[in-house]
Amino acid sequence: MKKKITINWSLGGIYIVLILVAIVTITPFYWGVISSLREYSKLFNPKMWVDNPTLENYVKLFTATSFLRWFFNSLVIAVSHTLLVLFFCSLGGYAFAKYEFRGKEILFLLILGSMMIPIWVGIIPMFLWFSKLRLINTYWVLILPGSANAFGIFLMRQYIQGIPSEMMDSARIDGCSEFHIYYQIILPVIKPALGALTIYTFLFSWNNFLAALIFMRTKDMFTVPVGLSALVGEQQPQYGVLMAGTFISVIPVVIIFLRMQKELIAGLTLGAIKA
Amino acid sequence: MKLSIKNAPYIFIAPFFVLFAIFSIVPIFYSAWLSFYRVEGILSPPKFVGVNNYLSLFQLPRFLNSIRVTFIFTVSHVSIMLIIALILALILNLRIKERNFFRLALFLPVVTSLVAAAIIFKLLLSYDMGLVNLILRWMGLPGYDWLTDPKLALPSIVILCTWRWFGFHMVVLLAGLQNISQELYDAAKVDGGSSLQVTWYITLPLLFPVIFFCIVISVIGSLQLFDEPYILTEGGPADCTRSIAMYLYDTGFLRFQLGRASAIGYVLSVIIFIVTLFQIRILGKQAGFR
Numbered sequence: 001m002k003k004k005i006t007i008n009w010s011l012g013g014i015y016i017v018l019i020l021v022a023i024v025t026i027t028p029f030y031w032g033v034i035s036s037l038r039e040y041s042k043l044f045n046p047k048m049w050v051d052n053p054t055l056e057n058y059v060k061l062f063t064a065t066s067f068l069r070w071f072f073n074s075l076v077i078a079v080s081h082t083l084l085v086l087f088f089c090s091l092g093g094y095a096f097a098k099y100e101f102r103g104k105e106i107l108f109l110l111i112l113g114s115m116m117i118p119i120w121v122g123i124i125p126m127f128l129w130f131s132k133l134r135l136i137n138t139y140w141v142l143i144l145p146g147s148a149n150a151f152g153i154f155l156m157r158q159y160i161q162g163i164p165s166e167m168m169d170s171a172r173i174d175g176c177s178e179f180h181i182y183y184q185i186i187l188p189v190i191k192p193a194l195g196a197l198t199i200y201t202f203l204f205s206w207n208n209f210l211a212a213l214i215f216m217r218t219k220d221m222f223t224v225p226v227g228l229s230a231l232v233g234e235q236q237p238q239y240g241v242l243m244a245g246t247f248i249s250v251i252p253v254v255i256i257f258l259r260m261q262k263e264l265i266a267g268l269t270l271g272a273i274k275a
Numbered sequence: 276m277k278l279s280i281k282n283a284p285y286i287f288i289a290p291f292f293v294l295f296a297i298f299s300i301v302p303i304f305y306s307a308w309l310s311f312y313r314v315e316g317i318l319s320p321p322k323f324v325g326v327n328n329y330l331s332l333f334q335l336p337r338f339l340n341s342i343r344v345t346f347i348f349t350v351s352h353v354s355i356m357l358i359i360a361l362i363l364a365l366i367l368n369l370r371i372k373e374r375n376f377f378r379l380a381l382f383l384p385v386v387t388s389l390v391a392a393a394i395i396f397k398l399l400l401s402y403d404m405g406l407v408n409l410i411l412r413w414m415g416l417p418g419y420d421w422l423t424d425p426k427l428a429l430p431s432i433v434i435l436c437t438w439r440w441f442g443f444h445m446v447v448l449l450a451g452l453q454n455i456s457q458e459l460y461d462a463a464k465v466d467g468g469s470s471l472q473v474t475w476y477i478t479l480p481l482l483f484p485v486i487f488f489c490i491v492i493s494v495i496g497s498l499q500l501f502d503e504p505y506i507l508t509e510g511g512p513a514d515c516t517r518s519i520a521m522y523l524y525d526t527g528f529l530r531f532q533l534g535r536a537s538a539i540g541y542v543l544s545v546i547i548f549i550v551t552l553f554q555i556r557i558l559g560k561q562a563g564f565r
Contacts, residue, residue, distance in 0.1 A: 021381060024438070025380055088290040091287045091290070094287060114295060118495075121543070126298075178280060228391070228394060
């Protein structure tokens with residue numbers, strides 16, 4: 001009898017810890033949302049709730065800033081980058097998983113090694129070099145770099161290795177071309193892995209800050225994070241408007257996360273545990 | 276050209292190498308070249324100065340300060356965050372019914388962008404608009420200038436980064452814990468081990484490779500700290516939060532000292548490389564790497 005009570009006590013303690021931590025992780029979002037619903041004058045010495053919620057900050061966000069344009073830019077960049085990553089990385093991962101060729105091991109190590117290079121080592125001349133290539137202030141400068149990346153190729157290789165090779169061999173006997181085998185046999189069966197890579201890549205691109213900050217030079221080409229950070233840097237930041245923009249920028253990410261959390265966590269642990 | 280089983284794999288991996296050459300290799304070599312030149316502004320002609328850019332860096336108090344800031348941040352952030360992540364992963368690994376709900380709630384900060392998180396925290400920690408001071412005042416304590424007090428600015432950034440990232444490491448550690456076979460626990464229980472003993476002597480050593488992975492990647496990330504101080508404190512007050520990367524940005528993109536900034540890029544990369552190598556040497560053996 002006594003033992004049961006102690007167990008319940010510790011279980012209760014565990015739940016209290018978990019609930020407290022969950023409150024700590026959720027509260028900043030709550031604070032951001034209610035701040036976006038406040039009038040400017042009510043931002044100071046605030047309360048825990050909003051008395052007269054107003055949408056004026058959202059109206060200002062869409063009329064007085066270029067937020068819609070930034071949102072559009074971010075969307076175009078994130079979607080195109082993700083599509084390219086899916087194509088290049090599944091193709092590369094397939095080659096490493098299912099073909100034998102000279103230099104395979106060394107080339108694979110080289111690709112993995114590229115993960116170790118921090119962006120900071122080349123960031124200064126990147127600006128000069130990309131202006132020579134006429135890429136500065138274009139979508140391409142955020143779409144192309146990293147569209148064939150080590151993480152994606154590694155993830156795809158891990159997954160494709162688990163697929164039996166017989167299907168490919170029989171397709172070859174039937175006279176199927178190498179690209180058709182990839183396109184018609186491999187692609188359909190690696191959908192779960194593509195799902196994980198999609199979320200991961202989209203999140204990364206949507207949230208990417210440094211490259212967009214450096215390579216996008218005019219207001220109409222900013223992405224959402226760069227645009228918001230420019231608003232923070234203004235003389236008197238309009239926090240209500242900022243919170244409205246921040247809240248809207250988080251919505252797509254949270255929707256994707258809630259819908260695809262299984263794939264996200266599976267992809268993350270596949271990459272981490274196997275590495 | 277027709278694809279055959281011989282040339283197909285080369286064509287399939289070619290995109291990586293073409294893009295890598297254009298977007299990484301060229302800038303890396305260009306940067307090495309620049310780091311031996313004195314370049315003031317984009318239009319002025321570069322002047323060869325040898326290794327002077329590197330040598331002079333180590334006499335610059337602001338640069339040395341940025342190294343100090345970066346290391347203080349890395350050590351405090353990584354240790355605090357991983358201890359929290361580990362404890363929560365151990366808790367969630369108990370058979371808790373609502374595990375999925377909590378895993379979801381605690382992972383949410385990971386998917387929000389650093390910029391969004393930093394902006395929210397800027398408001399949260401603000402002196403007269405922030406929730407943190409509101410709560411402190413409720414409890415009868417004074418409010419603090421979290422972002423402009425030299426003593427509190429870096430801790431504020433540690434708080435933000437820990438909030439943003441602990442869920443990621445918690446999920447990775449939880450996956451590692453679920454890979455440990457249940458039989459080992461049962462055997463230990465039969466032998467009369469208490470749950471704390473089992474955790475300490477069995478779970479943690481078996482989990483160490485995963486912990487090691489978390490340490491290595493979070494250290495690599497922390498040494499490149501940039502987004503959070505850029506938004507939250509702009510490196511201030513008085514350079515208290517100016518990390519190496521912040522200093523590089525300042526030197527290259529605001530002062531246009533391109534040669535010196537390139538040298539900082541190389542020094543930062545060498546620091547990351549040495550620290551990672553050091554960890555593999557010291558901790559890697561226990562983790563079963565070589």
